Amino acid sequence: MSRTSRARISRPGLTALWRSVLAGGLLCAIGLLPWLSRTDPALTVLKARSADRDPTPEALAAVRDQLGLGAGPLRLLGQWLGDLAHGDAGHSWISGSAVxxxxxxxxxxxxxxxxxxxxxxxxxxxxxxxxxxxxxxxxxxxxxxxxxxxxxxxxxxxxxxxxxxxxxxxxxxxxxxxxxxxxxxxxxxxxxxxxxxxxxxxxxxxxxxxxxxxxxxxxxxxxxxxxxxxxxxxxxxxxxxxxxxxxxxxxxxxxxxxxxxxxxxxxxxxxxxxxxxxxxxxxxxxxxxxxxxxxxxxxxxxxxxxxxxxxxxxxxxxxxxxxxxxxxxPPARSVLPFVYGVPLLGVVAAGLFRDPLALDTAARLRPPSWAHPFGTDALGRDVLARVGHGALTTLAVAVAVSAAALLIGVLLGLVPRVSGAAVDTVNAVPPVLAGLLVAGVAGSGPYTPALAVAAVAWAPLAAHAAALLTQERATTHLSATRALGAGPLHLLRYELLPAVVPPVTRHALLRLPAVALALASLGFLGLGAQPPSPEWGLLLAENLPYAERAPWAVLAPAAVLALLGALAVSAAGGIRIRIRIRGRGRWPARRPEPSAPARGTAxxxxxx
Missing domain, CATH: 1.10.3720.10 (MetI-like)
Incomplete structure (x- = not known):
């Protein structure tokens, strides 16, 4: 058997092994979460079972003995994996029922x-x-x-x-x-x-x-x-x-x-x-x-x-x-980015001249007026001011996370044999659970949501890049260029990257509003910035209970988020591949449609 044949046979095995290693690592991280978070699992379980019971040393020791926590996290994890091999996922620590x-x-x-x-x-x-x-x-x-x-x-x-x-x-x-x-x-x-x-x-x-x-x-x-x-x-x-x-x-x-x-x-x-x-x-x-x-x-x-x-x-x-x-x-020439961007910038600029933390209990849940164009929230704070000031942190962090996710996604997408298993594994972790894992390891702080979202935001971009790369490698022009003696670096720079990067970049812009919302949602769960921070996700979550009585408090940040999404997509229309004519850096003339196809064309x- 030739070396090539042995390599082809071993590739599926290596891929399966890589997937197993990633899945096992994620399961171990999940299993060790109570210990990584530097909290006592026995205390958490005792409070969940009986909130009125005092966490005395005796009560905590009884919970540890019952759950087997005294054996240590590694032994407990190994015992769970062994029972799982026999079809037993254990019993809930809270309710005691079968999992x-x-x-x-x-x-x-x-x-x-x-x-x-x-x-x-x-x-x-x-x-x-x-x-x-x-x-x-x-x-x-x-x-x-x-x-x-x-x-x-x-x-x-x-x-x-x-x-x-x-x-x-x-x-x-x-x-x-x-x-x-x-x-x-x-x-x-x-x-x-x-x-x-x-x-x-x-x-x-x-x-x-x-x-x-x-x-x-x-x-x-x-x-x-x-x-x-x-x-x-x-x-x-x-x-x-x-x-x-x-x-x-x-x-x-x-x-x-x-x-x-x-x-x-x-x-x-x-x-x-x-x-x-x-x-x-x-x-x-x-x-x-x-x-x-x-x-x-x-x-x-x-x-x-x-x-x-x-x-x-x-x-x-x-x-x-x-x-x-x-x-x-060539890049699309459209006025839509200005149509969406000017109102968005106007709202942000108008809000920056107002105080987002000023309380006025006499003006709670007031409808929009000249004094408060977006109305007020349940504490009498100006919604326009909170939207404007929230844009500074929300948009800046969202753009940084999206750029990092784009870079990671493109780089890993270029090696699909490595990224395929990682994409499947990372995509199985919801952003909220990723936030809990990151908070358990690094602790809660202003950068925890950014780390958590960046840890999972690259997966769809890498999957998109890998799919485009697979199709581009099968094109006729790439085969012809390779036959003419082009090396791997030339193909990567002039053929593969120009075909992969622009569509994936447009994809990243499409996901920018979702990244901004995910960051703020994790902050609302206590994993990042805390109230009264005027992040956009916090504004939505804080005002949702009053949506029926004061819909403007929810519709205003939602409309701004929708404007951000429309701006991101319309701006993405200008990201196109520049095809250079030899000796002249300009766009080629549009090829006229053929009046009759050549014989044999199919x-x-x-x-x-």
């Missing part, structure tokens, strides 16, 4: 909610890219045009969407039930709260890649020959889906384990809520079992998306029969 049945039941609830949310996401993604599909079917490809609407939908925080749906649709209008988990009707509102933002982001990513597919030679030839537009659209979608499938797999895991806020608002007994409650209560067996379930789900979703991507592209990845769909035209095998 496995409760985790399986919570996983079933979350999977059902995730399935319905994915249907809502696909239904939302369809109209986002509908205009581009219509123009492509008519043979008139155009750049993506769904930036503003999609950005505003994608930037809506899930807990805000869930609260509005529960309050307006569920309570005031009474169209659908708002609380509980008793039947299909109780699925609709939480599925919409999860699916609409995810669908808007997914549709925007698809809308960003479709123009390149419609501009490929096979699409131009098919249009010139008069093939039905539906067939061209179907093949263009098939061409673009492989690059989005890794992120679709991330959405599956994120909607299952990261829907903590939605499950809390609608009182849904799902896995995300169960895992978060176990982490806060330091209920180690439930926390470990819930995290293991998320890891298994991430592994299954990642493997399924990779298999579907290979199935859609067929043998073209092997034969190098693709053309790159990521070589777009679509690539990826286009059916």
């Amino acid at each position: 496995l049945p409760s985790v399986v039941q919570a996983l079933g609830v979350s999977l059902l909610l995730m399935g319905v949310a994915m249907v809502a996401a696909l239904a939302t993604a369809a109209p986002v890219c509908a205009r581009t599909l219509r123009r492509g079917a008519a043979g008139r490809p155009a750049g993506p045009r769904a930036g503003g609407v999609a950005a505003m939908l994608a930037s809506l925080p899930e807990f805000l969407t869930a609260s509005v749906l529960a309050t307006v649709v569920g309570v005031q209008l009474g169209w659908l039930p708002a609380l509980g988990w008793y039947g299909p009707q109780w699925l609709v509102l939480p599925a919409l709260a999860l699916g609409v933002p995810a669908g808007a982001l997914l549709g925007r990513l698809l809308d960003d890649s479709l123009p390149g597919a419609f501009a490929e030679p096979w699409a131009l030839a098919a249009s010139a020959r008069g093939l039905p537009g539906r067939r061209i659209v179907r093949q263009a979608l098939r061409r673009c889906f492989p690059g989005l499938l890794p992120n679709l797999g991330l959405f599956v895991v994120g909607l299952t384990g990261g829907s903590v806020a939605v499950e809390q608002i609608f009182d849904i007994p799902g896995l995300g809520r169960l895992t978060l409650q176990a982490a806060i209560a330091q209920d180690l067996p439930v926390l470990q079992a819930g995290t293991l379930a998320l890891l298994l789900l991430a592994a299954v979703a990642g493997g399924a998306t990779r298999g579907v991507a290979r199935l859609l592209l067929g043998p073209v990845l092997r034969d190098g029969a693709l053309t790159s769909p990521h070589r777009a035209g 679509a690539p095998r990826s286009a059916g």
Whole structure:
């Protein structure tokens, strides 16, 4: 057997070993969380079981003996892993009940909610890219045009969407039930709260890649020959889906384990809520079992998306029969960044001249007026002032974290054999749980949310970069350049990076509002800045209880966040690949559509 054959055989084994090491490391970190946090697990369990009981040394010693904490964390972790090999996940430290049945039941609830949310996401993604599909079917490809609407939908925080749906649709209008988990009707509102933002982001990513597919030679030839537009659209979608499938797999895991806020608002007994409650209560067996379930789900979703991507592209990845769909035209010239950016800067500038901490109990929950353009909150503080001052910290940290996530995502995306397992493992950890882990190791502080979000924010960007890299390596122009003697560094600098970095950068800008909200949400949980800090997420969370009585206190920061999302997406439209003509650094003239294709011209095998 040749050396190449042995290397090919060993690669799957090395990948499986790498995935196992990462999953084991995460499980060990979860298992050691009570000790890493420098708190006494016995004290936490005693308070959870009986809040009125005094934590005397005798009572704490009894809890330690009952839970086996005297043996030490490593021995306790080893015993849990040994019992798990025999199908026993242990018993809850709080309730004493078996862990496995409760985790399986919570996983079933979350999977059902995730399935319905994915249907809502696909239904939302369809109209986002509908205009581009219509123009492509008519043979008139155009750049993506769904930036503003999609950005505003994608930037809506899930807990805000869930609260509005529960309050307006569920309570005031009474169209659908708002609380509980008793039947299909109780699925609709939480599925919409999860699916609409995810669908808007997914549709925007698809809308960003479709123009390149419609501009490929096979699409131009098919249009010139008069093939039905539906067939061209179907093949263009098939061409673009492989690059989005890794992120679709991330959405599956994120909607299952990261829907903590939605499950809390609608009182849904799902896995995300169960895992978060176990982490806060330091209920180690439930926390470990819930995290293991998320890891298994991430592994299954990642493997399924990779298999579907290979199935859609067929043998073209092997034969190098693709053309790159990521070589777009010149940067889009649009006034939309100014349309969204000027009001945003105006709001921030106006708020900076006001005091965000001034209390006026006589002006509590006042509606918007000349004195308070955005109204006041429950303590009589000016909402405009808090929005303006909150932008300084929220936006600065969010931009820094997004830039770090982009850099890490691109670098790891260039080595997919290393990053694939890491993406699946990291994506199984909701940001809240990551915040608890970081706080346990580094302690709570102003930089804890940034570290926690940066630790997980790179995963979707790395998955996107790896998917684009796989397709770019199979293109005909790359094979030709390699045959002409180009080395790896030349291919990386002039071929691979120009095709990967701009789409991933636009993706990072799409996620900027979500990063800003995740930072503030972790701060609200006590892992970072504390009230009365005017962070945007804190403003939303503090004013949600008064949404029905004073909706302006919630709508104002939500509208500013939506403006940020629209600005990020419209600015992303200007990030395009600069194709240099030899000897002249300018954009090439637009190639006219062929009046008649050359004989023998056909679509690539990826286009059916």
